Structures are given as C-alpha cells and as structure tokens.
Amino acid sequence: MNIQKMYTAVDVHVNGEAFRVIKDVPCKYYYNLEQLNEQFSSELAEEMQLLLNEPRGFIGLNGCIVVPSIHTEVDAAVLFFNHEGSIPLHYGGIVAVITMLLESGYLKKRETNQYKIETLSGIFSVHAYVENDEVVSVSFESKLCYLIEKNLQVENISYSLIQADKVYAVVEKGAYSPEICIENISELKKWGEVTLQTIQKQLLINRLILVDSSQKEKNHIKSITFHEDNFIVRSPGFVSTIVSYVHALFKNDYMADKPFINESICNSFITVEKVKREETGYIFRFESRGFITGVQTFLLDPTDPFPAGFLLK
Template sequence: MKIQKAYTATDVHVAGEAFRIIKDAPFIHYQSLEQLNEQFPHVYADEIALLLNEPRGFAGLNGCLVVPSFSRKADAAVVFFNHEGMVPLQYGGVVAVITALLECGQLPLKESNEYKLETASGIISVRAVVENDEVISVKLESKPCQIVQMNIPYKDTHYSLVQADQLYAIFKKSDVPFELQMEDLTEVQRWGQEVNKSLSSNQLIKGAILLDDSLLPNGRIKTVTFRKDHFIVRSPGFGTAAACYASLLFKGEFTMKQPFKNESIFNSFITVQLANQSEEGYQFAFTARGFITGMQTYVLDPTDPLAAGFLLK
C-alpha cells in the first residue's frame, strides 16, 4: 500500500451524536478564526470528503478542527463542519472537543473547571468536571432563543418557528399516528421526508422537529430532529432542546423551575435548564457528557478509487 496522505483523529459521541476531531490537517495561512472558517470548505474540500464521507465516515458524522486560539481569553479555537459545509456553532461539538482535549492531556486541568473555546460564533464558556482523569459532565449556555411565529397552518395541523442555533419548525407528536420509538423508525423517517419537502421553499428553515411533550409532567420531552438532507440528528439535539422548551415556555404550558431533559428516539438525553429570560429571548444551560470512541489514523492510498468517498441516502 502506498500512502499519499495521513490524518489522525479522535472520535467522540455526545448523547449518540458523533464528532470527528481532526489533527494533522495541512497548514494554511490565516489571520483570524473567521478567515479560517471562510477558507476551510475550499482549502480542505478533499480532507472533508475523505474523513466524513463513507467508507471512512458516515452520513451523520460531524467534523471539528481544533487550532490554537487567537483570543487570549480562550484556551483553544475550533471550527465545525459537516457534509453540508461549515457550521458556526455546534453545542454538542463543544462538549466533544472539551472532552477530548482534557482526557487526552492536550488541555491542562483547572481547579475552577472553567474553560473557554473560541468559535466562529464567539467565545463559548464551559464548565467541565473531571474525576479520575475522566470528564463526567460538561455544562454550557445557549445563545438566546427567539420565537419567530406560532401556529402556522400545515395540512390538518400547525407548527411553530423558533430561532435557536438555527431556525427550526416544531411539530407536535400528538398530531401523528406513530410513537417516537425505534420500532416506528420507518414511519418516523417517512414523515420527516414529507415535511422537509413541504418546507423546502423556505430556505431559512434548517431543521424540522417532532416534539412529544406528553412526558413534561415527568420532567422530560422526547424529540426527533430532521436535517434538510432528510437525515435524523443522532442526538436529542441541543438546539432542538432550546427551541422546544422556548416554545413551551412562550405558550405558558409550564414553568421551568428545575432541570428538564430532552430525550432521543433511542433514549439518550441531555439536561436542560432555563438560565435567563430577557427581551433577547430564552437562554438555557445544557449539561451533557462526551465519550471517546476511538483514535484512528486515516490514510489515502493514491490508487484508491473511492478517495472522495460517497454517501448513501
């Protein structure tokens, strides 16, 4: 085997959502994180395809590139991306990166447990608790979430638009004839594809959420989030949780005086708590945990006919 290129990466999952943290990327010149974020999809197009696409990756995989921070206030800087392109901020990615940096000894432990990551959306503060060299929890706050529009007609039901980390269309599970469980996954996927096609004319909507709030009295909700490419988000969703709880609070359906959970279709969860409410919107504090699933070296054989990879949809 000949090796033309080699890359090392650490894989981390956060509540089921997978992140590939890439090292050894080719050097390019940039003067700011914003400039790196702008150049990345063009300069690193081959690397993105090689490391995220199948057969080395898969459709739900997210990428993270960690570099030294530009700001003296931050411990490290990171840009996020997926198969669609650059992502300004991924809350789950923040949890994944902090977990990997601390558990791999690339970031010194602090007695305060407080760390800062520089992103294209600004500096994100996190509190990471470490016990026996293992990160057992990571807490961070969301950007303000705003209600855009409520009760928009859709066939025999309606949906709401909420701006969180991106713009979501939220539908109620009570309006569909199936449950949010793995046994009904085929029906869930079919519903998501149909809704995405109906919403395709609104390019601002980046995700459709199916919300089961029947478990709210028990301190949790259950959600499934569909990306524009029809794939299901592999975790309960951080932005999803913020959007759904903001919608429920706005409707006055409950008061959030204690931590609640957002649960996925396969029963993973993240914890959510209201952090602030102002004219700018609702802010939430997320608590989650990341797990390192592997450390690999990926290589490109110049004779490999699948160097650009593929995605089965």
C-alpha cells in the same frame, strides 16, 4: 501500498452524536477565525470529505478542526463542519473538543474547572469537571433562542417557528403522527418527509422537530428532528432541545424554574436549564458528557477509486 496522505483523528460521541476531532492540521497564520475557516474550507475540502464520508465515516458524522487561538485568554479555537460544509457552531462539538483536549493531555486540568473555547459564533466559557483523568461533566450557556411565530397552520398541520442556529418548525405529536420509538423509524421518516414538504409550501425551512409532550408534568419531552435531505437525528440534539423548550415555554405547559429533559428516539437524554430571558428570547445552560471511542489514523492511497469517499443517504 503507496500512502499519499495520512490523518490522525479522535472520535468522540456526545449523547449519541458522533464527532471526529482533528488537531494535526497544517500550520496557518491567521488574524481571525473567519479568515482561517475560509482557508480550510477551500484548501482542506478534500480532507473534510475523506474523513466524514464512507468508508471512513457516515452521514451522521460531524467534524471538528482544533487550532491554537490568537487570543491569549482562550484555550483553543475550533471550526466545525459536516457533509454540507462549514457550520458556525455545534454545541455537542464543544463538549467533544474539551473532552478530547483534557483527556488526551493537550489541556491541563485546572482547579477552577473553567476553560474557554473559541468558535465562529463567539467565545464560550466552559465548565469541565475531571475525575480520575476523565471528563465527567461539561456545561456552558447557549446562544439566544427565540420564538418567531406560533400557532401557524398549513392543511392539517399546526406548528411554531423558532430561531436558533437555523429556523425550526416544531409540531406537537397528534393523531396523525407516529409514536417516537425506534420500531417506527421507517414510518417516522415518511411522516417527516411529507410534513416538511407540506410546511415548505408555505415557508422555506429545512428543519422539523416532532415533539411528544405526554410527560409534560415531569418537564420531560421526547423529540425527533428531521432534515431536508430526509436524515433523522438519532440523538436528542442540543439545538433541538432548546428549540423544544422555547416552544414549551410559550405554551405555558412547563415549570420554567426546573430542569427540562429531552429524550431521543434511542432513549438518550439531554437536560437543560433556562438561565435568563432576554428581550427577544432565552439563553439556556447545557450539561452533558463526551466519550472518546477511538483514536484512528486514516490513509489515502492514490489508487483508491474513491479519494473523497462516498455517501449513502
């Protein structure tokens, strides 16, 4: 075999979301992370597709490129990307990156358990607790999340609009929506597609969250997130969780001084706490954990008929 290119990556899963963390990238001089992101988005576009697409990846896989930060007080800088291209921030990616750096020895454990990670959305102060050389807990604060409008109506659908990394439509589970369980995955996909298309007749959005609040007395919900391309997020989702929390707070159905639990269709959980209320919205604290699932070396043979891979949706 003629090996044209070789890449090594660490795979990490965080609450069911998969991340491919890449540290060995070409050295680049840069004066800010935005400029480096522009370079990598053009120069490494093929590599990004190669590592995320099938047969090496799959549609739900996220990418993280880790580089040294230009700020002396920051432990690492990270660029996030997915099949659509570069993304400014992925909370689960922060958990994946700090887990990989500490468990692989790139970062040394500190007595303070405090580390700093730079992203396109700013620098995050991260608490990572290590026991027996294993990261057992990672926590940090979110960016601002706020309500745009509630009690909107289109046809028989009532929904709220909430701003996080994107604008999300949030719909409460009712008589016309399926139960959020893995057995209903096909029915849920059809419901999500039709509902999102209906809302899009009124507003241009590409994210929809269905929330089951039947356990609201326990500060516990179950949710599922739909993308415009008919992709379903199997994990609870960090952003989906805080968006659902903001939706719940404005309904006055939940105890704001207690942890809020979001359960996924696969029965995994994310727990968040409200840290503070700003003038326009809320900031939350996440606590989660990442698990390294493999260290892999990927090869590209120049005779491979799919040099950028392919994607089944």
